[in-house]
Amino acid sequence: MAALGEATYNDEQFNTVSEGQATILFPKNNEVFYNPVQQFNRDMSIAAIRTWRDVVAEERWAKTLKKEGKTIDEAKAAGETVPVFKPKILEALAASGLRSVRYAKEIPDLDHILCNDLDPEAVESIKRNVAFNNLSEELVRPNLGDAKIVMYQHLMPKDHYHVVDLDPYGSASPFLDAGVQSVSDGGLMCITCTDMQVLAGANFTETCFTKYGGMPLRGEFTHEMALRLLLGAVHTAAAKNKRYVEPLVSCSIDFYIRVFVRVHVSPIEVKKTASKLSLVYLCQGCKSFVLQPMGKVTVTTSENGKETTKYGLSTHHAGANCAECGSNFHIGGPAWNAPLHSKPFVKRMLAHARANAANYGTSKRMEGMLTVIGEEVDAPLYYTLRALTTAVHCNSISLIDMGSALANAGYQFSVSHANPIAVKTNAPQHVVWDVIRAHVKRGPAKEPAEGSIAAKILAKEITTAVDFKFHKASNPPSRKIKLVRFQENPEKNWGPKARAGKKRKANADAPAQPKRGKKAPKTEPAAEQDIAEDALPEDAAMAEDDQ
Structure with a gap:
């Protein structure tokens, strides 16, 4: 009998997999198996949430001290410490619950985690894994529901979550509107997209535009373009609700992208939305590129020192043809043109990753990627x-x-x-x-x-x-210095896996397969991004795709 916490399960029915401080059960008779490549995603997420939580705790403390006429340095000199901040986390598409279990065990001082999934069997798996890891359902709360409906049920400020984690199979675009409205002011959104055929290619341009509001380009910079298309979509969704986004870390990883953004409430900052989006003109000859902002912000200062900000139309400067070789342009975007990362945040997250290297199985790669990003x-x-x-x-x-x-x-x-x-x-x-x-x-x-x-x-x-x-x-x-700066093949035939128990033709929604040196085998076991849920019935699977 497997017995990690107080709950026990029959060894003949379940296999166990350990990652970080979590050990997860999954049925032996299921086609789904554990995908270790995604451990880096979860390690980075834990480090990002812990770093963000420390930043927010200090911001809240600074506001309190300001009312008392003190600074943080003065308070620390007097022996005071940062008050504990207990964030609430929503994992909207939880599958087996591995991510939530790791969050609960590796991020201290959480209020609770709402661990949601649309599939009843997945929710049963979540409950089983919560009990097996000796966690209470008050801390990790299994929930059966449509991700969008669950998020829309938390629109009121008192119901907001401090962290909203979206890690779907495919595109996160259907969940962005609900996500930006259910996260608190200054809260964190963690967003994954695996549909790189859409975001980083030129075969599904109409699909990319309908999902992300921008056209992709097949250029040398295609993976960064994918990040910028996603950030543009998140920012536009937020702007519709008088909010704007601040990218903290934006990562192109293996076969997917993952961004960590803060969402702030500020109608004034929302006015800068157009100026943070650009069309991208890509030369078809020499592959040069020109960015054309959608809007402009003009700040003038009067004689008495008063600043006036005006928002207007941008002037076209790309030209009809490439200035270097005269070739025609392909036009992509609009896409995010502002910074992809917050350098102070990256520096702090890197320091955290180094100080806690023993807690992260992919610490070397975390240090390498964060160093290059910095x-x-x-x-x-x-x-x-x-x-x-x-x-x-x-x-x-x-x-x-x-x-x-x-x-x-x-x-x-x-x-x-x-x-x-x-x-x-x-x-x-x-x-x-x-x-x-x-x-x-x-x-x-x-x-x-x-x-x-x-x-x-x-x-x-x-x-x-x-x-x-x-x-x-x-x-x-x-x-x-010797760092894992760029991805190396972690194992044979690594990459995204097909949805559990389903055989589908290649389409725009399928995650992109990484290039391999050898021809892939004709068949591969199916798996989800985390330890995926059991095979969904056809109607439930399609419902999840359309959430």
């Missing part, structure tokens, strides 16, 4: 070395040389956590190409064909003082 330049999208050099048919250029040239010219440079050969910079487009033009002049290169894209780019005069002398900004700390 180094990223706050500029939308990125080029890649491959695309830049391919456009002019020249030898490759190293990241060190590219970064040094940009830094020596006075601009910022970094790679991206989404692509190890990315060139992320705040330099104007012509400066980036000036560096490539100068690189071509350094060594032997074939004469480009007359009228070709390469010829048009190289014919332009170099107007930037390009210096390839080594600059320290080209070799950030993450490159100097």
